[in-house]
Amino acid sequence: MKEKVKVLTGASHISILLFAVSVGNAHAQSITTKFKVVNPITKVEMVPAGDEKGHLVGILTRGGLALFENGEVANQTVVLLFDATLGKGGAYDTYSTITFEDGSSWVTKTKGSMERTSDQKHLLTKQAGEFIKGTGKYEGIKGNVNYTGIQYGASETGKGDWIGDMVFTYTLQQK
DSSP, X not given: OXXXXXXXXXXXXXXXXXXXXXXHHHHTOOEEEEEEEEEEXXXXXXXXOSSSTTEEEEEEEEEEEEEETTSOEEEEEEEEEEEEXXXXXXXXXXXXXXXXXXXXXXXXXXXXXXXXXXXXXXXXEEEEEEEEEXXXXXXXXXXXXXXXXXXXXXXXXXXXXXXXXXXXXXXXXXX
16 A cells, blocks of 8 residues: 555656646747838947057947737837947947837847958848846846848948848746
């Protein structure tokens, strides 16, 4: 009789463990969302780095629209810190905030690279990073972000328009 109790107790522990794992996974379902962003430069400040002609460091801000595959539209603001050489490219870090119509938002932090196209007319960009904050329905957001894009026009206020393709994969913590 004691052996049966031990077996049942062991089986009960396994059942409880499997149930807990499945419940935990149900609360952390991974979501992938794709969208396009269109945003012009709203402000730019840069200074020569001093080591070679055309090497600049600076900050710029962008503001525009995020257009989601499901038809939703949100506002995007970006703060971008860059280290680049004219005619070549460089590296940058961004903080990007997407704010939805209901007031919910998420903030991401990325690292990226940029390079000029062979005809020197456009700037190609690629970046990756993570969510650092969420509010409203995105509170507790965790996950990864990937962007690719192209800037049309000069890196000057009102002249440089960026169009990007975004792929974000995230989970939300259950409240």
